Amino acid sequence: MTISLTVNGDPVELADGTTVAALVADRTSGHDRVAVARNGDVVPRSSWTTTELSPGDRLEVLAPTAGG
């Protein structure tokens, strides 16, 4: 069974029960400095492994880049 949600603006289908930690592992290589927002709120790193994604969630998986 899969759920539909949005990750970084793109619609995706993920297995039911996918956690934020699994999503981050899938999207990044070495996620030391990654931050995640879910439906407009920060998901603290300490909650990644226990936070399961829900249908319709809007996820933003962010990483450092150059900036002024």
Place this chain on the structure above:
Amino acid sequence: MNDGELTEELVPALEQEEATDPFSLGGETFTSRLILGTGGLPSLEVLERVVRASGTQLVTVALRRVEAAAGSAMLEVLSRCGVRLLPNTAGCQTAREAVLTAQLSREAFETDWIKLEVIGDDRTLLPDAVELMDAAEQLVADGFTVLAYTTDDPILGRRLADVGCAAVMPLGSPIGSGLGIRNPYNIALLREEVSVPVVLDAGIGTASDAALAMELGCDAVLLASAVTRAREPVQMALAMRQAVEGGRLARGAGRIPRRWLAEASTSMQGLPEL
């Protein structure tokens, strides 16, 4: 009207302190008064050379979607250079976006320092004063060390300092415009209005702009495009370093008053009749 004459009247009594003294920002001490933005460089190799040439100890960084981000390689370079990171909220147009971005940055970069930018539109990138104040208050309450990018309005700057911002960072002119300091009067006045550090942020085009910022009394200069988009970024980084140091020294040394007419430096005494 001559900008310089106006400024002259408003510049407070010159500081007698050592011209190259370190300055304190958010409880940390820095010996370099140049804060460098990292956006716009062609490679990490150039980034490292630019950071080293500038002598900076504090560089701005940003958060973007992982697909578009430079990621850990950039951080390794900056770590090797020994600089502190200052995440920004670039691109945010509302207090809500800026607060969330700051919180995400705290997670990613493990720092509660934030360069708070809340812009009004994409065309000018000018700060939205109302959203900025709202975001600043929320972030200070949430324990952030807030360095607020703002307009050159001295009253708004005072309000930002009053709500607890660690630094007020007025623009000289719009981000990336290279138009320099359009209103030196306001910058000098703002410097008088607040006790927290004032950092000239945005609009610097070339070394003389950075020197002027320091001569007007700014505590530091934050610039990115002027270096990263220069034809020779490493050379410009060195120019900015020296300009900031020169401007600071000149500020401390005390410039001569502007005069309408000449005043000879060679004595007229003993002038022969030829």
